[in-house]
Amino acid sequence: MSVKEIPLSDERRSHWLLLFWRSTVGxxxxxxLTGAIGVGYVVAxxxxxxxxxxxxxxxxxxxxxxxxxxxLLWTARGILIVAVVLHIFAAYQLARLSxxxxxxxxxxxxxxxxxxxxxxxxxxxxxxxxxIVYHLLHLTTGTVHPDxxxxxxxxxxxxxxxxxxxxxxxxxxxxxxxxxxxxGVWSMCESLGVNYPKYNRLIRALATILTVIVAVGFISxxxxxxxxxxx
Amino acid sequence: MHLxxxxxxxxxxRVKGKMVRYHADDINPDMSFLEMLDVVNWQLIENGEEPIxxxxxxxxGICGSCGMMINGVAHGPRRATATCQLHMRYFKDGDTIxxxxxxxxxxxxLKDLIVDRSAFDRIIQAGGYISVSTxxxxxxxxxxVSKQDSDRAMDAATCIGCGxxxxxxxxxxxxxxxxxxxxxxxxxxxxxxxxxxxxxxxIEAMDHEGFGNCTMHRECEAVCPKAISTDFIxxxxxxxxxxxxxx
Numbered sequence: 274m275s276v277k278e279i280p281l282s283d284e285r286r287s288h289w290l291l292l293f294w295r296s297t298v299g300x301x302x303x304x305x306l307t308g309a310i311g312v313g314y315v316v317a318x319x320x321x322x323x324x325x326x327x328x329x330x331x332x333x334x335x336x337x338x339x340x341x342x343x344x345l346l347w348t349a350r351g352i353l354i355v356a357v358v359l360h361i362f363a364a365y366q367l368a369r370l371s372x373x374x375x376x377x378x379x380x381x382x383x384x385x386x387x388x389x390x391x392x393x394x395x396x397x398x399x400x401x402x403x404x405i406v407y408h409l410l411h412l413t414t415g416t417v418h419p420d421x422x423x424x425x426x427x428x429x430x431x432x433x434x435x436x437x438x439x440x441x442x443x444x445x446x447x448x449x450x451x452x453x454x455x456x457g458v459w460s461m462c463e464s465l466g467v468n469y470p471k472y473n474r475l476i477r478a479l480a481t482i483l484t485v486i487v488a489v490g491f492i493s494x495x496x497x498x499x500x501x502x503x504x
Numbered sequence: 505m506h507l508x509x510x511x512x513x514x515x516x517x518r519v520k521g522k523m524v525r526y527h528a529d530d531i532n533p534d535m536s537f538l539e540m541l542d543v544v545n546w547q548l549i550e551n552g553e554e555p556i557x558x559x560x561x562x563x564x565g566i567c568g569s570c571g572m573m574i575n576g577v578a579h580g581p582r583r584a585t586a587t588c589q590l591h592m593r594y595f596k597d598g599d600t601i602x603x604x605x606x607x608x609x610x611x612x613x614l615k616d617l618i619v620d621r622s623a624f625d626r627i628i629q630a631g632g633y634i635s636v637s638t639x640x641x642x643x644x645x646x647x648x649v650s651k652q653d654s655d656r657a658m659d660a661a662t663c664i665g666c667g668x669x670x671x672x673x674x675x676x677x678x679x680x681x682x683x684x685x686x687x688x689x690x691x692x693x694x695x696x697x698x699x700x701x702x703x704x705x706x707i708e709a710m711d712h713e714g715f716g717n718c719t720m721h722r723e724c725e726a727v728c729p730k731a732i733s734t735d736f737i738x739x740x741x742x743x744x745x746x747x748x749x750x751x
Contacts, residue, residue: 282708289748297677297717298707298744367675371716374609374676380510380523381576381602386726387674394719460720463734466742470735 297370298464300363305464307356307363308457312483314353315450319490325503329427336426361402368395390456397453404446411439434498443495451488458483505531505592508600509544511556517612517620523602526556533593537580538563538570540592557616565589565729568664571671572617573604578668578727586666586729606671610678610713621667623713627682630709634689635697653691660688662730669724669732675716680724682710683740684732690743700747707744 282292293299321339324332340346384392407417412429415421420432434440458480462468468476497503507528514521528544535543538560545555561569565586572587574580580590595601603617611619649657661684669680686703689695695702718737725734 289751292704292708293748295711296707296744297711297715298741299748301717302741302745367717367719370714371675371677371719374714374716375607376609377607379573379576379604379607381573381604383576384721384723385577386672386723387721391719391721392674456720463718463720463738464741466738466740466745468735468738470733473735 297367300367301464303359304363304367305461307360308461310352310356311360312454312458312461315454315487316483319487322494323490325427325430325494326497329425332426332430333424337424357402357405361398364395364398388456390452391460393452394456397449400449401446401453404442404449407442408446430494431498431503434495437499440495440499444492447488447491450491451484454487455480455484505533505595505597507531507540507595507598510600510602511616512604512613513556513616514605514613516615521613521616523604531592533591535592536563536588537574537590537592538588557618559618560588563588566664568666571606571666571668573602573606573671575602578606578672579666579729583726584729584731586664589729606667608667608670608676608715610676610715611667611670619667621665623715624665624667624678624681626713627678627706627709628685630705631685631689631702632698632705634694636694647693649692657688657691660684660691660732660736663688663728663732664730666729668727668729670715672723672727673716673718674721674723675719677718677724678710678713678715679718679737679740680728680732680734682706683736686743687736687739690739699743700750703740703743703747707740 294303321335322332324335390397410416411418411433412426415423415429418429418433419436420429422428434443459477462476462480494503505528509526509528510523511526512521513524526544526548528540531540531543538558541556541558548555558572559569561567563570565588568586570587571579574587574590579585579587580594582590582594605611605613605617606619606621608619610623611621614620663681663684665681667681670676670678673679686706689702690699718734720734720737722734725732
């Protein structure tokens with residue numbers, strides 16, 4: 274079998290950032306870093322949400338505080354938007370590459386190493402993107418909220434989650450988030466090269482604990498509203 | 505043992521292939537999987553049919569020539585076992601076995617179960633050379649290597665380049681292979697002079713061949729006949745980032 278030469282790039286000519294973005298490893302690093310921004314945001318968001326258990330005043334004051342400085346607010350929103358767009362864009366390109374790398378599939382294929390969470394990343398990711406759009410229209414702009422009161426977060430949350438199917442959508446979405454984080458946090462460490470035999474069990478455990486805390490924290494709110502713990 | 509086989513038959517790269525059913529009769533459980541195929545082939549030759557083409561060489565699990573998807577698992581159901589070392593005693597009498605070639609756009613099927621794995625050779629080629637002193641043979645102990653590093657380098661160097669990692673990966677990634685090759689030199693003093701350039705070039709070559717990305721399914725690790733760990737993929741990513749940033 275003849276071995277033909279690959280036309281490799283000349284490192285003096287191509288910029289290292291371009292090399293980085295073009296490579297699958299570089300794109301995974303972008304996904305890991307933007308994913309890390311997402312994880313940080315999700316944890317902070319969940320902790321802030323728990324203020325709903327402290328009564329209307331606490332959470333409404335907190336919400337007003339977040340919106341008090343519009344420069345700061347839009348800087349944070351800008352970072353999140355850029356992170357989400359890059360994350361989805363890189364994921365789309367890599368997923369297309371995966372499809373192209375196996376044009377003829379197997380008649381039989383059995384999983385021996387992967388788990389449900391790892392195999393459903395694309396689908397949980399897609400559903401989360403759709404959920405984010407719905408969530409923004411529901412509790413940020415109030416467009417699809419039947420009884421939206423500007424700046425009264427407590428009222429909007431409670432009246433929103435009173436509708437059982439709205440709560441169901443939120444709970445299902447948070448289970449999707451849990452699956453996405455369970456694999457994502459662990460995989461993120463691999464993409465960044467953090468995984469190491471000595472720390473793997475610790476990283477796996479931290480990813481699992483983080484997933485459980487985030488999922489339970491978020492789901493507790495629609496559940497509490499439905500069970501009339503918050504009114 | 506009597507088995508029913510469904511085998512991928514394909515005349516050459518250009519024509520479409522299909523699954524064909526065969527009966528494997530009087531199979532001794534102590535035969536290897538390849539010996540079982542030999543028996544089927546003798547029967548096919550006697551009947552004037554084209555035998556099933558498959559790659560093999562040493563049949564000792566050390567050359568990396570053999571490999572096929574057996575019931576949807578690369579190298580079959582036994583962990584850390586190449587196809588040639590898989591024995592028929594791990595199957596039951598009356599079993600139905602699906603046998604398919606490695607599936608990857610970078611590994612075109614040449615015939616039946618034989619695929620062209622020269623994409624791997626080109627990744628190795630992109631890695632280039634290591635600088636060594638020429639002249640008389642150097643003193644063997646002049647370069648010291650720690651036990652830990654030499655063990656880890658050896659764990660990576662056990663890669664036989666069979667391609668099972670690519671075949672098993674849902675993304676068709678060659679990350680385990682490439683990372684093993686990068687790691688074994690990056691861990692040793694002999695690999696240091698070209699360490700940065702090597703990782704950048706080999707990853708570029710890997711991408712150029714059309715292999716997918718690693719999403720950490722860990723299917724590769726589970727089917728690798730040498731049980732090479734995905735920790736080497738993390739090491740490759742680390743090497744890549746550091747090399748690119750150091751420039």
